[in-house]
Amino acid sequence: MREYETTFIVQPEISDEAANELLTRLDGLLERSGAVRLLHDDQGKRRLAYDIQKFQKGRYVTSYYLSDGSAVTVVERALRLEESVLRFLTVMADPEVTDIEARKTRAAEQERQHAERARERALRDAEEERAREADLRSGGRADDDDDDDDRGDDE
């Protein structure tokens, strides 16, 4: 069995439920094509280095799975047809995985870590959002003061 990793970018405006639905659909596809699903790593929203379909942000998800290679076409076809997926890239991560069970347990561990990281990230994002909003409110007022000063100098 080979290990593949497929990274894809989901539209940022897609809701969490819809994204999760996509992941469960991928799980089903993997199972049907005889692949071993290892984990999905949701890396959250990231800024794109360049715009794709006018989107500046994207939600990055990496799926890891073991397969003889037949699952790759199935997964890629599904992603190509899915309009909320902006881009995908499949890379062979390991040409030969012999101990499948060991890899599976390691994947479970990784998934737990990723979930933890995602939780932390969500918390941090929420905090940043709050801070930005607070900043905007106080900053907006400070700016107004500056403007008034400028105008005073001019007159």
Added chain:
Amino acid sequence: MSESGFGGGFGGDREDRGGRFGGRGGPGGRPGDRDRDRERGPMSVKARLRAKARKKARKAQKKKGSAFRKKVCRFCADSAVGIDYKDPKGLRYFLTETGKLIPQRISGNCAKHQRQIATAIKRGRQLALMPYASHHGM
């Protein structure tokens, strides 16, 4: 009169060179380079330039001491550092501000790791993690 004198001067020069070094090698080459040419067969212009640059660097190194330190591949030095196309922060170091790959001559990577870096950056570009070109700075 003056013309013939000129020509004679050139001729004499050429003969002189031919006698000393066996008459091969391009203009501007040093005597030492030409001796090596004869042993290994003809050197391309690029190879000769590279050899010259190496020699110059060696000379400068002698003069300045540590100013021209030998670069060590950072991935060979520390095997814990991996190369991952999903890690734009780590790869950005190997791009110029305009988004071009930095040659190994400057980054100091060994051939193996430079190759891995190049592939990783190209993969990252497809996934919009790395820029193809930077229009407004990075």
